Amino acid sequence: MSDFFQSNTDIIQRRWPLVAARLLAEDPSPLQADLVEGLGSTLSINGIQLTSRHDRTREAQVQAASLPDDSLVLHVYGTGLGDLQLQLLQRPQLKQLHVHLLNGAVFALVLQLLDQQPWLNDPRIELHYAGDLAEICLPFFALPAELVLADDYNAKIRDRLISETHLTFNNREFDPQAADIVERLQASHALLQGDGDVAALFGSQPGRGVFVIATGPSLELHFERLQAIRAQAERPLFICVDTAYRPLLDHGIRPDIVVTIDQRISARHLPAANTAAITLVYMPMVDPQMLKDWQGPRHAAYSASPIYQTIRQQLPRGELYVGGSVIHPAVDLAVKMGAAQITLFGADFAFPGDKTHAGWGDGDLGPQLIAAKHWVLDGHGQRIKTQLNFRSYLCELERYIAGHPQVRFYNTSRAGAMIAGTTFHPEIAV
Template sequence: MSEWFEGNAQVIQRRWPALYARLLMQDGAVQVELLKGRDSTLSVDGIQLTSRHDRLREAHVQAASLPLDKPQLHVYGTGLGDLPRVLLERPGLGKLYVHILNGALFKLVLQLLDHRDWLESARVELLFAGDLPDIYTPFFALPAELLLADDFNAKIRDRLVSEVNLSFNNREFDPQSSVIQQRLKDCLEVLLADDDVSQLFGTCADREIYVIGTGPTLEGHFQRLAAIRGQAERPLFICVDTAYRPLRENGIKPDLVVSIDQRISVLHLPSEESDDIPLVYMPLSDPQVLRAWRGKRYGSYSASPIYAQLRQQHPRAQLHVGGSVIHPAVDLAVKMGAVRITLFGADFAFPMNKTHTGWNDGDLGPAVSQARYWVLDGWGERVRTQLNFRSYLCVLERYIARHPQVSFFNSSRAGAMIAGTQFNTEFVQ
């Protein structure tokens, strides 16, 4: 080890002995190249860690995004130590939490530079990001390390990325959008004629409910689900809109269907054989799809600002929404009274190199070939996914954490590991 590492390590060993012991065990291989400009930095696995022209100026720009009046701040990723140094110049800062996102990378930079100045500050707390269940604000996440995060810290990485992208992802749901306003107007007649979703709340007290998504792993459960559906005593089946067609094609009739997406058409949600199947929806849905549905319909809202005026003028109960139809489907199950929920096809990933069950590659979004990101599956292995799927996963995990009275189960290890769930041994060995 280098002279710098010995000095840095002495500080860490004295202040955070347990973290020091774990740090010594970090042996992940990273490919590093020195990059020079007016300044210098590292290229780590092809990703430039900081500016190579003016690292200090970059750190000041990053620090400027954090409020001056907060006594506690969080930095995710250690970089080359520049941002912690700049933030510690603030006399009003009481505590700075520095969260390690890649243990092997941090161990490496400890060998290359002297970090004792900021490590020795009594205001600094050093920890592995993955040791905590969620992110803390206000924070700044170093962009390079959001890409370089290791497996242990991947869950926190996903939540950071989701938070950073939140405003961008919500841009198409502008309450002032003429497209949205027109859709709400077009759906109003249907909404006023239908029942409130609150009529379903509490109707399945203490019952098990299956919430069925359209992920690739659903395909492996058709035979078993069909057999369970035929039993006199069985769980309630709630499916999302895009799972309806593949379920019916495999002889499985859901008890309820949930749809919220304005892009869902009669191609995705055909009305044939829907006579006695209730549909739960929100008024961004296509009114043609709603009018064609033969079963009973229940209107609902989310907490989104796009429904603010409707909520005031025509009250309806709300369901939780976080980007995917799986969220209101799960929330409906909880509000109906489920004490046990098993998830099917809630993969948030592309296991078996497929995007969905019952649909061609690219029919419901980007093709598998466009997947550039990863999550950990139920075996702890990386499985390809897309960025919005990781955000949907974060929202569901937070929802599960807020409902400890309900037992949540997953039906497959092949999709993303969902924090807060157990594996249903009836479907997973």
């Protein structure tokens, strides 16, 4: 045991004994640690530099400048080599600095190699494992290297941090003044006037069970069971997302309601033939021609997006929650209709079996499998391929579920991402 490690952990043992016990149990030996030199030097873990190799102090100053000067409480995710903590502790008005570990083994290794006492000793510091909390804390700075190096225990918080960091960038496509958005809303205006209001469906199914069917690869494991349940006289309500509609039809399963919100969805995804008995719930950015062709009842909805601000005032309609994916309004619709129990199918947020979607070819609905450079934990606790936007959609669904404790949520697949707040259906889950 190094002198640094003993001195560092003595402080942690005194101030945060539970954290110390966990750190002492961490095993840094699988980590490949290297000294990387430039104008200065830094530590590289598994090929990822923890800080700049040229000027660690200047980098920390830039990072600190992104946080509000007047905040009494700040949060740092990841520990780096302690540089950002030291910069922030120079602020006399700061009352508390919470440091959240994203990889315990990485921090244990840093404690062996470098003196961290100057910031660990500061009475304003609080030290946590990030995964001990269900949600992120604001305002924060997340050290980029440790977002990459985050371990399994802290992965859920990592996903929320990345989603929050990317929020402004992801919303760039939704400028209310963008020509394509204005044009599409104008084209949908006449249809919107004549169609029903989604609010008319709210409260119409009190206490009923609802199946919300998405298009993840695990849906293919349930076609036979869904077909059998659909034929029963008394059964749950079937709500599917737009891209699940064709795969369901191909297996003789007709949903009660289809939800669609995306301007890229067309008749290719939602063929209009034989839809007289199927309700379409949509938002006005979808293809107007597809709407015209739909034979069944149509109910319009808005999200909270600013793109609907003007048209909402002209033609008020009910609102459904959207967190980036069509699964969010599908689930919100089920809740607002009165569902007591929601069972999720194909809600994988990942690529189990090296497939992207059920019933569609690789790349048909977006990036190909080869583009999957990220991971989430599946229902078995194993890492599974995914992409960043899927992780963001998962975060938003988990937040939604946490906000609706009166509804019981079931998941039906252990092959896809573990969804916090759900339990595996005792009879259907595979």
